[in-house]
Amino acid sequence: MKKIQRVNKYKALLVMMLPMVIVQILNGYLPLFGLTIAFKDVDYSKGLLGSDWIGLKNFEFMFASSDIWHIIANTIVYNLIFIVLGMAMAVALAIMLNEIRNRFMAKTYQTLLILPYFLSMVVVSYIVYAFLSPQYGFIPELFAKLGLPEIDWYSDPDLWRPLLVGIKMWSSVGYNSIIYLATLAGMDTSLFEAAMIDGASKWQQIRYITLPMLKTVMTVTLILSLGGIIKGDFGLFYQVPMNSPQLYPATDVIDTYVYRSLTQLGDIGMSSAVGFMQSVVGCILVIAANKIVKFIDSDQAIF
Amino acid sequence: MKKKREINSVSARTSVVLHIIAIIGSLLCVLPFLLVIAISLTGEESIMKNGYQFIPSTFSLEGYKYIFKSGEMLFRAYANTILVTVVGTVAGTLIVALYAYPLSRPDFPYKKFFTTFILILMLFNGGFVASYILNVRILMLKNTFFALVLPSLGGGFYVFVTRTFFQQSIPYEIIESAKIDGCSESRIFLKMIIPLSLPVLAVNGLINIYGFWNNWQNCLYYITDDKLFTLQYVMQQALRDMQLMKNLAASGSAELQLSNITLPAESARMAMVIVGIGPIVAVYPFIQKYFVKGLTVGAIKG
Numbered sequence: 001m002k003k004i005q006r007v008n009k010y011k012a013l014l015v016m017m018l019p020m021v022i023v024q025i026l027n028g029y030l031p032l033f034g035l036t037i038a039f040k041d042v043d044y045s046k047g048l049l050g051s052d053w054i055g056l057k058n059f060e061f062m063f064a065s066s067d068i069w070h071i072i073a074n075t076i077v078y079n080l081i082f083i084v085l086g087m088a089m090a091v092a093l094a095i096m097l098n099e100i101r102n103r104f105m106a107k108t109y110q111t112l113l114i115l116p117y118f119l120s121m122v123v124v125s126y127i128v129y130a131f132l133s134p135q136y137g138f139i140p141e142l143f144a145k146l147g148l149p150e151i152d153w154y155s156d157p158d159l160w161r162p163l164l165v166g167i168k169m170w171s172s173v174g175y176n177s178i179i180y181l182a183t184l185a186g187m188d189t190s191l192f193e194a195a196m197i198d199g200a201s202k203w204q205q206i207r208y209i210t211l212p213m214l215k216t217v218m219t220v221t222l223i224l225s226l227g228g229i230i231k232g233d234f235g236l237f238y239q240v241p242m243n244s245p246q247l248y249p250a251t252d253v254i255d256t257y258v259y260r261s262l263t264q265l266g267d268i269g270m271s272s273a274v275g276f277m278q279s280v281v282g283c284i285l286v287i288a289a290n291k292i293v294k295f296i297d298s299d300q301a302i303f
Numbered sequence: 304m305k306k307k308r309e310i311n312s313v314s315a316r317t318s319v320v321l322h323i324i325a326i327i328g329s330l331l332c333v334l335p336f337l338l339v340i341a342i343s344l345t346g347e348e349s350i351m352k353n354g355y356q357f358i359p360s361t362f363s364l365e366g367y368k369y370i371f372k373s374g375e376m377l378f379r380a381y382a383n384t385i386l387v388t389v390v391g392t393v394a395g396t397l398i399v400a401l402y403a404y405p406l407s408r409p410d411f412p413y414k415k416f417f418t419t420f421i422l423i424l425m426l427f428n429g430g431f432v433a434s435y436i437l438n439v440r441i442l443m444l445k446n447t448f449f450a451l452v453l454p455s456l457g458g459g460f461y462v463f464v465t466r467t468f469f470q471q472s473i474p475y476e477i478i479e480s481a482k483i484d485g486c487s488e489s490r491i492f493l494k495m496i497i498p499l500s501l502p503v504l505a506v507n508g509l510i511n512i513y514g515f516w517n518n519w520q521n522c523l524y525y526i527t528d529d530k531l532f533t534l535q536y537v538m539q540q541a542l543r544d545m546q547l548m549k550n551l552a553a554s555g556s557a558e559l560q561l562s563n564i565t566l567p568a569e570s571a572r573m574a575m576v577i578v579g580i581g582p583i584v585a586v587y588p589f590i591q592k593y594f595v596k597g598l599t600v601g602a603i604k605g
Contacts, residue, residue, distance in 0.1 A: 006412060012488030013405040017417060019394075020402035023457040024424060030437050031429025037436065048440065093328070096321055099313050105322065111588050112329035115336065118587050119580060120517030122539045126576050127335045129542060130342055130355050136569065138338060141354035174332060178595050202313060227426070234520060242543055258431055263524075268432065275430035283427040 094180035113174030121235025157250035227286035366570030407469035
């Protein structure tokens with residue numbers, strides 16, 4: 001009885017939460033049950049629930065495929081580079097901008113540096129195309145003018161490894177530095193002045209005051225990004241290289257592979273097995289990263 | 304007399320170096336975008352002869368004229384994008400606020416359950432295949448307007464950002480006193496909570512606007528009916544298929560179809576990109592401070 005009374009008292013609040021609950025069920029929980037299709041031989045004529053269970057067959061196929069290890073490696077290596085390089089560049093940028101005393105200039109730089117973040121990957125792919133298009137691209141034209149050898153940019157995977165890293169940094173570093181810059185702006189300047197009076201150089205101040213102060217934000221960012229380490233940025237890897245098959249050795253990551261095997265090959269078994277693995281590993285990674293952080297410094301864990 | 308330097312600032316020489324690095328960085332971020340603008344303003348023959356150049360050898364507005372004359376498809380895509388952005392932003396911002404508000408109330412007894420409800424999905428998700436099959440086979444979203452909105456709704460992260468904002472900026476006492484005065488929960492939310500939390504709602508709204516405006520994946524996954532194409536998707540298709548630019552003419556005026564030979568397809572395509580991102584890039588410098596605010600509010604863990 002008491003329970004019902006309590007529900008009644010908070011009825012209005014519970015009703016408010018209803019739309020989000022419905023959205024989360026449709027977008028989150030139902031697909032979560034959908035993970036079971038990784039263990040099924042999906043046959044639409046029998047329906048999703050009625051399809052036969054086949055145990056780990058899909059996973060056997062997945063790991064037997066020659067591509068999968070290469071694609072997993074691609075995904076993880078790219079993400080590790082994105083995370084480490086991205087954080088180093090964003091922190092460095094924030095420290096630099098923070099040292100620029102002319103506020104107007106600093107603000108202007110910041111505005112220009114975050115422009116790429118607001119462009120969709122489709123627009124980014126146009127920009128990349130404008131530079132690299134074999135027909136009219138700026139760089140091929142420049143190479144021709146300078147008498148440099150002709151390169152077909154959209155068919156050489158080796159060129160795309162550094163290129164993709166560069167594009168990712170270009171589109172995200174400015175925006176990611178904002179959070180570090182905001183943290184720096186909120187810091188107590190008297191610490192630095194005291195350090196300076198004690199004879200600390202700028203480098204020492206950065207090493208012993210600034211970086212330790214950014215540690216919390218850096219740790220949280222790191223944990224959040226570790227969970228996504230086996231998620232490929234679909235827009236970056238699919239759209240920017242224009243899904244060019246010759247570039248697959250360098251551009252294929254789990255997400256593009258899953259999309260292709262599902263929509264072009266119609267291979268539900270394989271794609272759902274890969275998706276399942278991605279979800280499970282992603283979850284383990286976030287929890288593990290959080291545990292490690294908790295072990296080192298319990299204040300900085302997220303949950 | 305030389306202006307006295309602020310205490311503990313870097314030396315004049317270092318300062319110059321910093322400015323130079325920052326200027327190079329800023330140019331690197333902006334110039335590539337300017338190339339697209341330059342191409343959109345270049346005459347077609349000049350592109351054929353010299354390729355894409357930063358400084359057009361012949362200046363021409365033909366590309367823009369072409370896309371404005373090129374008929375329904377592009378206008379419909381523009382209208383679709385605006386509609387998706389408006390509906391998605393209002394719905395997305397509202398449901399997050401409605402969910403976050405009870406979580407912020409100290410007297411709400413089911414906090415733990417509803418927090419976990421969201422947290423689980425932040426850790427674990429069904430992934431693309433399961434969502435795709437669900438949306439297409441069971442919810443029958445293929446080629447419906449909902450497919451452009453629903454999959455992008457409900458970011459769990461923003462629930463916690465918004466809840467933290469409510470907790471910190473709206474004292475429970477004023478809610479309690481309103482209740483004692485006989486105010487209903489829905490009235491409290493509409494008349495007190497919303498007006499008091501405009502900053503965080505603005506941040507969530509802006510993030511949604513950018514998310515929906517720039518989204519092309521939903522259209523790629525779920526839409527094959529060209530009446531529902533969004534701008535980003537039309538752009539995405541046009542990059543891979545120049546024919547699409549020419550087909551646009553087919554839906555346009557007869558005059559355009561006849562002048563097929565002098566089609567400014569190259570510049571028109573880039574003009575389409577500029578027109579497509581126009582509103583977003585034009586306003587972001589003025590609202591970036593809200594993004595900064597959004598990011599720093601988000602840094603407060605809950």
